[in-house]
Amino acid sequence: MIVKMKFLSITGPKADIDRVVNTYLSKYEIHLENALTELSTMQNITPYIQINPYKETLKQAEDFTALLPEDKRTTTKRLSLEDAINCVHGLDHTLGQLNQERTELEAKKKDLMEKAQKIEPFQxxxxxxxxxxxxxxxxxxxxxxxxxxxxxxxxxxxxxxxxxxxxxxxxxxxxxxxxxxxxxxxxxxxxxxxxxxxxxxxxxxxxxxTPEDAYAALQAEIKKTDDALSECSRKLAKCLSDSAEDLVAAKEQLEQLSGNFDVRRLAACTKSKKETFYILCGWMSEKDAASFQKDIENDTNLFCFIEDDANNVLRQPPTKLKNPKIFRPFEMYVKMYGLPNYNEIDPTIIVGLTYAFIFGIMFADVGQGLCLLIGGALLYHYKKMDLAAIMSTCAVFSVIFGFLFGSFFGFENVIPALWLHPKEAMTTLPFIGSMNTVFVAAVAFGMFMILTGMVLHMINAARNHKLGELLFSQNSLAGFIFYGALAVTLVLLFSGHKAPAVGVMVVMFGIPLLAIFLKEPLERMVEKKGNAFPETGKGMFFVQAFFELFDVLLSYFSNTISFVRVGAYAVSHAAMMEVVLMLGGATGGGSISWPVIVLGNVFVACLEALLVAIQVLRLEYYEMFSRFYEGDGKPFVPFLKKGEK
The missing domain is CATH 3.30.70.2750 (Alpha-Beta Plaits)
Known part of the structure; x- marks a missing residue:
């Protein structure tokens, strides 16, 4: 789900900006925009120009911290600004002297080694x-x-x-x-x-x-210099180790102050007769905006104006996703395609449900599903990998469909099938004949998914006030009526019922196709965009529209048939496991070779899990997302995380 945003304009005396950032803005997440751009219609505003005084010291602190071991780069200690600066400057002075000493020793060693190298052959x-x-x-x-x-x-x-x-x-x-x-x-x-x-x-x-004496003396001097270098390095390490906690605390304090100071890059200034004021503009969630307004209601030096995102705002609001914890890992797939814009439906929950459901059908096995479930859960627990959480969630549906298909590590006689065995179940259809039941169910499910995508497209078009897109697109109302009528007709025919009357079919098929054919002029008419037909001429338009309509009809067919792969993988899983069982001697009534069975299950599980994961993602992107989803949103990037001080 997309978090609702409010646009804030914050202003106060220029000298008070640090107090405001430290006291208030550090408690909330705010996505700052460039105030000069947002307030471009205002007069007498200038950029807030001031050099960051913490930048150089922070760079030194970061360089010193990078020299520390990983386990010493965190601390709970807090330092004041004065103590942080003194810590970094003091360490810089001490380390500077030691580094100078080390540089001199290294130069001396290099000179000695060159001399020794010259005299060595003449000993x-x-x-x-x-x-x-x-x-x-x-x-x-x-x-x-x-x-x-x-x-x-x-x-x-x-x-x-x-x-x-x-x-x-x-x-x-x-x-x-x-x-x-x-x-x-x-x-x-x-x-x-x-x-x-x-x-x-x-x-x-x-x-x-003699040269031998000279070489020996040089080697002794080199060893002495090496000892001095080792001692110098020991002092450097000890100095860093002794100052580690203070150094990390100083770095964190300087990072906070530098980050707060960098707010000025996005601020603008305006002058009154007596005083100069800063202006900050940005986005907050509705909840944070309400809390922030309540927090500052008694602050006489701070003024905040909250505007609705549709009024007086030049930019599109940023997108901040907030989904239930179980669906949060699926945000990875959504962001791979593109973040939803603020007015779009967040497809995360839809992806989570459909991806896991389709994965379960294509990778249906109780035993292998349980292994994937446990492995994914452990990997997510210890490594926090989103992909592991996704696989673990999908494995739940693998187990469910494993029971429905009666498959346990490839054995189909261990548990009874609650529905059918994919490889054996057949359905007789009028005009077609006998066909695998799973294939028929996969095509029916695909038609349902395509219709769902059209509904989502209509919702997005309504949200963005695109009336023409809502009514006449191949993926909106016109397409929904045509494709829905086609689906209902096929269901009636294949279930042994009569097709709708000719007049009904003409209306349900003809009018939507005509609307799709005339989409561009109809869209211009309802949205009042001038001439209905493009300047290229009506003749060229009709020729182009005819071929586009043919492409639309072809895409409906290809998109529907594309879902056959769902059933194909369910059948192929059963077939591959049958081969494994044959190689392991589990089908001939003789002794079973369990190593072959185990290795075969591992091979099939790994191979199918990879292929199914890719194929389901392809279905999500090409058959679903392409129908309703733009994915052109900009991310919500707070200049400070909530509670960071």
Whole structure:
């Protein structure tokens, strides 16, 4: 059901807006509209421009809270505004210092690791680095060379060059080392090594002792830095943990204040001679609006005007659904198609009843239905999944129809069928012959559902004051009379009675079809929209209307036949379970293979539950919703949930 709404205009002194939001509006759910848009006909109104002072602090609080474990992100503690701001700023200062310290340590570690990486391959050079770096007449180069070129250097160049290459380390690809040469030969030697793709490594003069000593010292310093980083992280975690409760309380307080302050984005201002007033516009439920008006009756600084939704309101009211708890999960299906607009029928209860009923027919089995009922109920209890609640509700009807069809885990001889066995029951119809009874019942039920959709369409058209749509649409009065007359005629013929008189049939079929054929001009006439026929000309109109009428008649037939799938799934369930019982040896009189029976039931239940759920939803959307439902409503979105403080 759709909650009735009232449109409110709230005004008072500009400086008083925070008090009003905190004292009154936080107690009620109100869907705020942009006051400048709603009051566009008024003069001398301006936007309420003011920067949110809580936004930056709230962002810090949210960032800090995100660092907390999930189990520490809730609290019942409350802080004042001053304490909340001090908590966040104090934590920002402390964490800022620790983060700065950690950043410096990370930079130091990175520098140490780069130095260690440079000197690591040269640990086999058992010579004091400072003595090498202080050479005056000998030049040296640290670096690496691929094994391929190193072998060529040894074979062809080494004996004839004025250099000594000291090999320090090697792997599968490179050889690391250092070469020495006289200072006056360095250009020539460098050219030779460059031609061999020697990659030079620049070793700074910061190392002391041998490369092995320098590497060991660097590793010790890296470990010391790692320990300092761990200690810094421990301090950060402890600081957050110790402040967790206050931090979460501060975040909640700032969220509330920031949310309240953001009301200004939707407010407008107007000036009198002495003072500036704010104006807020929005929607409240009738019940909340009455309570709110009573709550503020003694407040001299607050004025509220409540208007009927049809008077002086530019926007369509938002839609807020309120259904009995058992039908509430089915709102998921309604919202998937589209939220009903304010003047439409909320189809939630209709969907709940018809979806569960059709599901029960198509998935009729006492045992499998009970398993689905229990499984869905447990899943909804622990996970709060709407789909689980829907399946659990549908399973009730599965159990009911399981008794009617006498099916228990596929066995049809365990419990007696209170009505019939879907696969065996047949009905003889005039002009047609023998036909499965379930198919006949499914088509009859489909005709009833289509007529129900037409009634709902007429109600929606009346609510929206669309007289032409109410009278001449294929899904309203004209369509209802034609399709209803067709249904009555078929029932009379198939039950062995005579068809209505020719004159009655001409009136009941001819006039509604003529009204549907002339829907557009008739609608223009009754709603006084100018010329009855479109500007394209009468000839083109009649040709187009003829083919549209043919499409209407075809859709009536296809929509009706579409419900045959309801009976088809009931029959297929019995057939599939018969195959399972045959494979499990339950039909031949021999020993039964219970693992096959159990696994077969699991397979059929899972497969059919999925397919039936999809097919029933298709019937709801295409055969029902398409007849009466627009689904173009806008959701009711309160700026604060009721009771949120």
């Amino acid at each position: 086999d050079l058992h010579c004091n680095l400072s003595s090498i770096l202080d050479f005056h007449f000998i030049k040296f180069r640290f670096g690496k060379i691929t094994k391929e070129y190193y072998n060529k250097f040894e074979s062809y160049c080494y004996e004839n060059s004025d250099t000594v290459f000291y090999r320090c380390h090697s792997d599968e690809q490179y050889v690391w080392g250092i070469y020495f040469c006289p200072r006056d030969q360095v250009t020539k030697v460098d050219a030779v090594f460059s031609s061999l793709h020697f990659e030079r490594i620049y070793v700074p003069d910061e190392y002391s002792g």
